[in-house]
């Protein structure tokens with residue numbers, strides 16, 4: 001990590017990570033991609049954003065393999081989060097333990113910094129939190145997270161883990177200027193109250209926000225309803241600050257609350273470097289409010 005890295009805590013876990021991470025759901029271990037993914041990983045470490053988000057289901061495990069290989073070749077320390085998918089056929093803690101072992105093998109590591117329950121399942125959050133606690137005790141997980149969980153499921157996870165002396169480190173949910181659901185469904189409030197990091201996935205709307213840096217007429221057909229006003233404000237702020245729309249959107253999320261840690265998905269070193277510029281872009285209160293007003297805090301359906 002570089003000297004001027006900006007970090008945020010993963011709740012009360014005692015672990016801090018870069019305030020902005022890199023999503024790897026489109027990374028794959030195809031030989032043709034590996035050299036460029038290694039450059040992408042190196043760019044993240046260079047810019048203080050070496051906190052990588054993967055999952056066993058991304059590219060059928062090839063995202064974890066690519067990340068593990070790129071990290072080994074780079075050689076510098078990185079922080080890695082992955083996820084357990086509680087499919088309907090997975091009902092036992094033994095299945096959980098074996099899925100985690102396969103993830104660690106693919107990542108070429110003995111332990112993982114943060115391991116999430118990818119989504120809630122019929123089996124209930126509590127069962128999987130007990131399995132997580134066992135893995136923490138076994139030294140295979142440093143911090144425990146959940147993903148796509150509501151405030152009630154968060155409370156349940158916090159209670160089950162607390163009985164075992166483990167804090168819930170993070171809830172990873174969809175959160176961006178195009179999807180402000182966590183502000184209205186109680187998840188952001190729950191993160192503040194229970195001191196849990198809100199890891200924001202799709203923070204630039206799968207790239208739709210970065211497209212807003214183009215002239216409005218060029219993007220009109222690709223934007224969601226209501227996005228064009230937001231595009232205009234993002235473009236104005238970006239132009240005034242010598243920044244890009246993606247940087248402004250990420251800087252807005254970072255300013256919104258100290259618990260928010262956006263993870264911008266990218267396969268490209270130049271996009272890693274661009275996105276990392278958000279860490280040094282301090283929006284004024286006026287800029288923050290103008291963007292807030294242009295982006296309704298309800299999901300676009």
Ligand SMILES: NC(=O)c1ccc[n+]([C@@H]2O[C@H](COP(=O)([O-])OP(=O)(O)OC[C@H]3O[C@@H](n4cnc5c(N)ncnc54)[C@H](OP(=O)(O)O)[C@@H]3O)[C@@H](O)[C@H]2O)c1
Nearest residue numbers: 023024025201202203204205206207210264265266267271
């Ligand atoms: N927990 C969950 O259920 C869940 C669900 C979805 C995603 N996630 C995680 O969250 C991460 C982020 O979400 P996401 O990847 O879906 O959406 P995102 O981060 O909002 O956007 C990613 C897209 O934007 C492009 N991009 C990135 N930086 C850019 C820039 N500066 N300028 C222009 N384009 C840029 C990327 O393409 P390039 O490759 O060309 O840069 C990619 O197409 C994922 O990678 C994954 O790790 C988790």
